[in-house]
Amino acid sequence: MSDTTPTNRIGSSFMQRQSAFLRLILALLSLGVCALASQSAMAEQPEAPASSGMTDTAAKANAALIKGAYDAFSRGDIPGAMAAFAEDIFWHVPGRGPLSRDYRGHAEVLGFFGHFMELSRGTFRLQVDDVLARGDRVVVFCTESAQRGGRSWSAPQVHVWTVKDGKATVFWEYEGDQQGDDEFWSSHE
Secondary structure, three states, X not given: OOOOOHXXXXXXXXXXHHHHHHHHHHHHHHHHHHHHHHHHHHHHOOOOOOOOOHXXXXXXXXXXXXXXXXXXXXXXXXHHHHOOEEEEEEXXXXXXXXXXXXXXXXXXXXXXXXXXXXXXXXXXXXXXXXXXXXXXXXEEEEEEEEEEXXXXXXXXXXXXXXXXXXXXXXXXXXXXXXXXXXXXXXXXX
C-alpha cells in the first residue's frame, strides 16, 4: 500500500520539477561547452583558406574516429574502442563517487571500464544522441544507464574529446546529474 498523503504528492511533484530543472541546466551547460569547445578549437586552428575545406575534413575525420570508438564499445569490442585512444590519453571523470578521478593511459582507462562494468554487473549502456565536431574538438551528447542493487539509473552526459594526429588525447566528462551519479555508483548493493 502506498502512502498518498499530501506531503508525498508534494515531494513527488518537487522531484519532478527538480529533474526537469536539472535537464534544463544540462542543456544550457551543453550549449556552453559547445561554444567553449568551438571557441577554443578556432583559437588553436590556423586559418585555412576558405576553398580548401581542410578544417571540415579534419573535423569529419575526428568525429568518425570518436563515433567509431563508441560503436566499438557498444558492441563490446573494447580493443576496437581503445585503438582510437592515444597511448597517453588523459581521461577525466568528475564527482566524488568511486569512479571519479583522472585516468592516464590505456591501462588506467581499461581499469576504469572494468570498474564500472563490475559495479553495474555488466548492465552499463551508452547511447550516443549526437556528435558535433570542429577542428580537433569532438562533443558527444549521450545517455548512460545501468542497474545496481535493484536500482536503475539513467543520465544525460556530455563528453568532450580532443583529437590530435588521428588519436583521442583528452576525454572530459560532464554529468547531467552529478549528485545522482555519485549516489548511484557509491550505493551498496
